[in-house]
Amino acid sequence: MGQTTVVDVNNLSRSFHGKRALDGVSFSATAGHVHGLVGANGAGKTTLLKHLLGLLRAATGSVRVFGLDPVRDPVRVLGRVGYLSEERELPEWMRVDELMAYTQAFHPTWDETYARQMLESFALDPSKKIRELSKGMRAQAGLIAAVAHRPELLILDEPSSGLDVAVRRDILDAIVRTVADDGRTVIFSSHLLDEVERMSDHVTMMDYGRVTLSGVLDDVRRGYQRSHVRFVEHFDQPPVLATALAMEGGGRSWIVVHSGSIEQFHHSVLALGGEVVESRDATLEEIFLARTGRNRQQVEAA
Amino acid sequence: MDITINLTDGVPIYRQIVNQVKYLVASGLLLPGEELPPIRTLALQLKVTPNTIVKAYGELEISGVVHKRQGSGTFVSEVRQQLALRERRRIIEQRIDGLLAEAHQLNFSGDDILRMLRERKAAMDAEADAEPAEVKKK
């Protein structure tokens, strides 16, 4: 897989009605990889993705997709991008086959056989109006329209929200197929962290409009440990441990998510009269909750 | 190929795949010379990003479990008895470590464990004699 940069966002900031939606966000996506974007509601994921499509103008900073500015050059950028939005804003009156034909007209790379295959496997009736489709079927129709022209960049904004398991699998399938075909890139945002964990090569975590974490998924996860700690004495409040980010549990037994020097952590556990029972790499969900959740504690100065 | 991915253990997905392939090879469920599923197919089956499969196959190749044939795919390497033996030992040793840890928690000594092992083995042998022999897995 090449290392060409498909998307390059540099120090992007954007406010809405005085509220900071994005604050100095820098993000880049390399070709042939799946990039996952995670964050709480309102963290700025959708805002960032909208900037990539030119739906929002960069107030400060720059946005480049395929080296072009999506606001200045909508035709050349959007012609190579497939987009599935969270709200699935498809015209209600259009029929499924009309949607396919309409999208086909804009993308010369449309693969009719692939589109038909997907229509059949999703069992979508082409003569039905969008209005008559259920939420899951709308997502499927939107997915076909986004993927059938084999875009170089596929942008999915909360693709699985509100969908049942079967449709979610279809979406994951589409992501895999897109990346497995050489050189194509996927950027998707999701609340479902297990999905992001399976599907992402790179993960970016956002909080309050800032990027808090970014990197190759396995490297990121290796930086965080989850340990089960047992103490001799009873603690009413979470004990203060070095490099710990979040703690759960009570009394003598605590689950700690920590990042940084493992020796330091072990030393501080021993110092408080406890022992580390077991330890493993933290899952993405645990990292996410540790960084944004309520069980956070201040990291002690080393 | 029967592989399952577990996201709650915290073990990286590629590592899980590597481990399971090694287990399948070691237990004879994957025969030498057999082809592993193509990257795309396995990625679709497991619903993981293809790069993970690429990484897993890459690590399997480095450790010599599989080898890539130019353009054709990935195949299980010829059986090397030491590797299988090493793998098998490692798997059992893991189980024994787990058993010992749990025994310690439940306040059983090492001698207790050995005694119980012998008892359970005797019971199992008795049962096996009473019933018709199982079909040996090929």
Add this chain to the structure above:
Amino acid sequence: MTLRSPTSAMLWELWRVTRAEIAWRLALPIGVGVAALLLGAAFGPADNPASYQRLNDHVAAFALIVIVLPHFVGWLSMAKLNGSRPGFPLYLAYTRPVRTSVMVGLPMAYLTAVSMAIYLASAMVLRVTSGYAFPLQPVAAWIAGLAVVLMMAAWSTRNRVFQVCVAMFAVVKTLVAGMDRITAVEVPDEFDWPPRLWPTLFDFPRTDYAWIALIGLASFVVTIVMVRWDRRGDSVPLAAAPRALAGVITRTPDGGLWDWLVGLFRVPCPTASATRAQVWLDLKSNGMPPLTIGVALAIVILLMSAVSGPIDAAINADPDVKCPIAECFYVRSAPPLFLTPLSLVTVFFFGGNAFGIRWRQGRTYVSPFEATQAYGTAELAVLKLLVKSACVLAGLIAIAVSFWISIPLLGDAVFVQIWGVPLSSRRSVITDAFAALTGYEQLALAVVAAVGVVVWVASWAALGALRTRYRRLITIAVCLLLLYGVFFVWLGVAVSVDPKTASQLHLDVVHRAMRWIAAVATVSTTVYVFWSGFADHVLTTRYASGAVALSAAFAAAWLTVLHIAGVQLAGMSAMHAMSVVWPALLPLMASGLAPWSYSRIRHT
């Protein structure tokens, strides 16, 4: 704030939902009424007491109509609660532990009381301002009755047909009954209900109140029963009616009339090029509605004209049309007097929102589906405008042609009574005038008309787009623009009616100055929009040169039209000439404003 009981909670909710609309319903009619009264009193012919009296009488009648009229329309803020669909708007309360009779009765009582209060307040203010005896409780009672019936129509079922029919019936009946009442006494020389007679005319008998109470109670009971059915989820019987009624017309889908119109045009989407596909999309979603409505209205005009003769004869039992117009009603008078102008206005009205801006949950936005298609911003904007304008033009032409054809069908007799000249002679005046023009002049007229429609559609679309971005600014600007337009028109009327007052206030100069202001505004907008468009790379040199060429053609046509109208540019001062010629710049402004404003909302 603690609300101590369900009733107070519901009342508070109703207040919050309707308070903005209450403010509007008070301010606008009172404002217009008071303004009219004051203007009439100030600018009436002071030297002639009889005509002064007459003018002010007319103004008072106008003011009365203005404060009564809003009550013929249902409460918009309530309808918005369930997306302007028929059905009980407070359906979210179904799961609350409140009885249906309270849930329905409370809003009904509240809205009736508020409507009456608004009317009474308006009437009292006008009384104090003008000294005329504006009627109070009789009209208030009628308004209350009408309000209850309208609520019953809107809330009882989910059936649009039922709502429209009942509401129309109620409104028409009220109007007709009311007009019958107050024109019962014939007054020579003036209209039949002058203000000095109002105390007696509006002294309705007691039985009126009894009837209103009865109707109100009946509507209330009907509404409660239907809402109770709806609440329980039982299928309401009237829902079956339109299916039986419909027959030829396919079932009106949930999207309503608009979507049904869109569905009429069944042509497969072309895949050969992006432009064709986009034209197809715009035709279906934007263009079809004004076109089909125009064609439908054209057909209606034609049919009505065709059958008007026999109908009139049947109604009035008067084949010779001797019955004077004041006493007998002629269907024949409808097409030229209201139907055609109304149809033209309707088609114009449907020419709005060419950019397809959606409104949902208080948010206006351009459809991301269209905005993310691989198509240039300026091209997209222009395409949408052209498609919409073409459809609007086609609709207008259909209506005009239909009216033209139906003139011979209407006959002359009635119009001799109304205007003193038969309709066909008016028609021949127009045909002769047109034939007198050269081919070039005729072309110029056509160009001006067509481009005029495009500019209208473009301006409205651009305004809508800018309003999405800069809500408050544009609302202020639109209000100012409307005031400017109204003032402009009033000045024109004043100048033409009474040249003496005109010279007194130098109205002629003011008039010209206002046209100058418009010219300057147009030029500066054009310059800004083009400069900004170039800076954003929305507009290209190619586009700009095309726009300039088109504007040049329009300018030539405009000058020709001025010439036809008899305006002699040669003899005017430069200032005066400028103030007449500036509309030629409008297409240039529109061709820059439209893509620029669309780019503002496509790339927010």
